[in-house]
Amino acid sequence: MKSFVMKPVIEILKEIRPEFDFATSEDFIADGMLDSFDVVNLVATLDKNFNISIAGTDIVPENFKNLEAISALLRKSGAKL
Amino acid sequence: MNLTFRRKRISGILTIVPARELSFLQDMKNFNFPEARSLKLREVMGYDKHRVVEPGVCVSDLAVAGLEHLFENNLLHPDEFDALILVTQSPDYFMPPTSNVIQGRLNLKPDMLCLDINQGCAGFVIGLMQAFSLLEQESVQKVVLINADVLSRKTSPKDRNSFPLVGDGASITIVERDTEDSIIHANLKMDGTRNQVLMIPAGGFRLPSSPETAILKDVGDNNLRAKDHLRMDGSAVFNFVQMEIPSLIDGLLKHGGVTIDEPDYFFFHQPNRFLLQKLADKIKVPYAKMPSNVVERFGNSSGVTIPVTITLNLADRLVHEQFKVCLAGYGVGLTWCAMLMNLGKVKFNCMIEYK
Numbered sequence: 001m002k003s004f005v006m007k008p009v010i011e012i013l014k015e016i017r018p019e020f021d022f023a024t025s026e027d028f029i030a031d032g033m034l035d036s037f038d039v040v041n042l043v044a045t046l047d048k049n050f051n052i053s054i055a056g057t058d059i060v061p062e063n064f065k066n067l068e069a070i071s072a073l074l075r076k077s078g079a080k081l
Numbered sequence: 082m083n084l085t086f087r088r089k090r091i092s093g094i095l096t097i098v099p100a101r102e103l104s105f106l107q108d109m110k111n112f113n114f115p116e117a118r119s120l121k122l123r124e125v126m127g128y129d130k131h132r133v134v135e136p137g138v139c140v141s142d143l144a145v146a147g148l149e150h151l152f153e154n155n156l157l158h159p160d161e162f163d164a165l166i167l168v169t170q171s172p173d174y175f176m177p178p179t180s181n182v183i184q185g186r187l188n189l190k191p192d193m194l195c196l197d198i199n200q201g202c203a204g205f206v207i208g209l210m211q212a213f214s215l216l217e218q219e220s221v222q223k224v225v226l227i228n229a230d231v232l233s234r235k236t237s238p239k240d241r242n243s244f245p246l247v248g249d250g251a252s253i254t255i256v257e258r259d260t261e262d263s264i265i266h267a268n269l270k271m272d273g274t275r276n277q278v279l280m281i282p283a284g285g286f287r288l289p290s291s292p293e294t295a296i297l298k299d300v301g302d303n304n305l306r307a308k309d310h311l312r313m314d315g316s317a318v319f320n321f322v323q324m325e326i327p328s329l330i331d332g333l334l335k336h337g338g339v340t341i342d343e344p345d346y347f348f349f350h351q352p353n354r355f356l357l358q359k360l361a362d363k364i365k366v367p368y369a370k371m372p373s374n375v376v377e378r379f380g381n382s383s384g385v386t387i388p389v390t391i392t393l394n395l396a397d398r399l400v401h402e403q404f405k406v407c408l409a410g411y412g413v414g415l416t417w418c419a420m421l422m423n424l425g426k427v428k429f430n431c432m433i434e435y436k
Contacts, residue, residue: 056322
């Protein structure tokens with residue numbers, strides 16, 4: 001179940017920042033792999049691909065720091081995983 | 082703070098946008114940022130064109146051009162208003178007030194209050210509140226509210242946080258008493274502890290402009306900016322809006338005794354499409370009721386964006402029809418405020434270009 005969710009998220013992240021390996025980092029923000037505009041791009045893509053609207057109040061760095069956090073945010077936002 | 086105003090109305094809106102148009106595709110050549118990522122940013126935020134003044138053009142130039150247009154077309158007589166309120170963050174001078182400069186350039190009567198207000202993206206709603214209050218005086222028959230800014234002149238072209246969205250412009254709103262027993266509800270909040278989220282650090286008395294404050298520095302994410310330039314903490318602004326505005330609107334609607342479905346339009350300040358659509362989702366308003374099509378055409382002209390949204394989206398319809406609208410502004414200060422009112426059957430609602 002976990003890898004099923006992670007795979008499309010990793011694909012989206014790779015599209016946004018192809019130069020990084022997101023499978024090996026535990027903190028994308030602290031490691032400088034995602035900046036604030038990347039997060040906006042990521043939200044727009046997740047909204048579209050999962051047919052959800054991530055709440056504006058949830059667009060904070062902690063929710064995008066790694067794959068587990070993004071996965072939890074998707075579930076909270078009503079994504080059918 | 083809940084506020085209530087009775088028997089007041091807007092009777093005309095004119096917006097003035099510079100003829101000079103910049104495009105995001107041109108701007109991004111100045112950014113130290115991969116082209117593909119810039120294009121994605123454009124798509125999500127809705128950046129495309131924005132209007133900025135030619136070098137040297139000031140707020141009073143836009144305001145005088147707008148008032149002259151109204152006088153020449155018999156939409157307003159120079160003697161029929163008793164107060165001129167200018168809301169701006171980019172005055173012609175520290176002193177005198179730019180409202181007095183406008184009064185002088187147009188030879189307006191001396192029996193008039195001229196008042197500058199230093200406010201930004203909440204400045205349209207704040208200005209309306211001041212205008213309504215002045216109209217409590219019998220000697221004040223009509224108020225001219227001008228919102229104007231030329232902040233592109235204080236924005237670094239190498240700062241992709243700010244430059245692609247900045248726009249210049251002005252609006253002239255005529256405010257007067259209503260013969261009908263109308264009620265306008267408003268809600269206002271401010272938080273000065275967050276005053277540095279949006280600011281121009283240098284150029285005032287705290288840090289005067291100098292060769293040092295004009296030096297461009299890398300401020301992160303490959304953005305170059307000087308202390309003389311506008312600084313916006315985009316993430317902090319976004320989070321502030323998403324946290325504060327839904328409860329502000331909820332409180333306003335309760336204060337006005339109406340439901341979220343009742344307003345015909347939600348004319349909100351226009352920083353970017355992404356922020357507005359997130360806000361619409363949160364407060365459960367259809368996108369069609371909350372237009373977000375201004376930043377892509379004109380840029381974000383701070384307190385002018387609400388009038389621009391109204392003139393762009395309603396145009397002559399506002400002359401013939403009346404709508405229940407919810408206005409909301411949020412920005413520098415930090416300040417956030419909203420207003421619920423009937424808007425319509427105005428004398429004019431149009432846009433002109435400043436050349």
